[in-house]
Amino acid sequence: MAVCVAVIAKENYPLYIRSIPTENELKFHYMVHTSLDVVDEKISAMGKALVDQRELYLGLLYPTEDYKLCSYGYVTNSKVKFVMVVDSSNTALRDNEIRSMFRKLHNSYTDVMCNPFYNPGDRIQSSPPIDTDVTLGHHQDFIKKHSRAHIPHLLLGVPCIPRRGPRGAPCSQQPRRLRGDPSQALPMAPSLSHDAVSRFILGPRAFDSMVTSMMVQVC
C-alpha cells in the first residue's frame, strides 16, 4: 500500500506531498527527503551512459518495527522526481505494479502542466470539490477530496492540514501550526468564484483524486 507520494521539482523542493496515515507524516516527509539523496546519486552515476527513464527500486530504506517501508523513485526528462513510499507488509508489490503507478502519476503530472492556470514551479494544489461526500474504501477519515494542501515555502516537514469540509467532516488530530485563511495565502485566481474555478481547473483536482485512488487501490 502506498503510504506517501511526493512530487519533487527540479530544484529539489516539493511540489506535492501526500501521506495517508496522518499521524506519522513527518516521518514520511523525512524519508522522502533522504531518498532524494539516493535519487541524485543515481542520476549522476548514469552520466554519459544510457539514462533510463524509470529508476528502479531504491530498496529497503527504513526497516521499522511495524512495517518495512520501501521508497521508489522515478525521474522524468525535466528532472522532476516522483517518490513513493510503500508499505509492503500486506502484499508483495510487483515491479510492474510500481511502474504502472508511476506511469499514471506521470500522466497526471503532464495534465497538470497543461493546465493553463498552473504556473510551472508552483505547488500543485487542489481546491475543494463541489460535492464533499466522496469517500473511498475504508480510509474515510483520511482520504476525502479535501481542501488545499497548503505547504509553506520553507519547511519541508510541516504536515498537510485538511480543512473542514462544509458538512463538518472530522479533521485528523493534527496540531494546527498553520494559521490564516488559505484563500488569502494563495496569490492565484483571487477574483474567480469557487464554483467557476473548480469548473475550470480540472487539472489539479484530477491530480489529487488520481493520487488518492492510486493509494487506495494498491492496498
Place this chain on the structure above:
Amino acid sequence: MADAALFEFLHTEMVAELWAHHSDPGPGGQKMSLSVLEGMGFRVGQALGESPTASAWPKRLPLSPRLPQETLAFREELDVLKFLCKDLWVAVFQKQMDSLRTNHQGTYVLQDNSFPLLIRMASGLQYLEEAPKFLAFTCGLLRGTLSTLGIKSLVTASVASLPTCKFQVVIQKT
C-alpha cells in the same frame, strides 16, 4: 488534419489581435507584442516538454499535445536538438525540420523549408517584413521546450524568403 488548420487559424488571429492593439506603432510597442507572443509560446513549450506515455493519447488523432515515449535518453544537447527537430516538430506541425546545423559551440540553426505557419502567405519575397511576427510564437515554443529539458537558450528566427525560415538557438552557458 483539421487540428492543424485550427491551430493555424488561431495563431493567425493571435498575431492579428496583438498587433491591432498596440497604439504605439514604433519599435517599442512592436517589441512588446513580440515578447507577449514569445511568452505564450514559452508556456506552451514548457507543457509540451513533459514526456508522456504513448498510451495516454488516442492513436487515431495525429496531432497530440504529447510526445512519444521513446524520446527519453538525452545524453547530450545534440540529442535534445534532434528531438526538437523530429518529434516536437512532427507533433506540432506534422512534419520534420528540414535541416539542423551546428557549430559545436552551442549555436544551432534549424531550417524549415516550408514552415506551415508561413506557407499560406506567400512564396518568395512578398510580405517579407510581416513574416517575423508570425515566428515569435514558435521561437517561444522552442525556448520553452528546451527549458523544461534543462537547457537555457535564446531563440531567434529569420526569414530570407517565404516560406523558408531559420531558427537560431544559442545555448546559454551559466
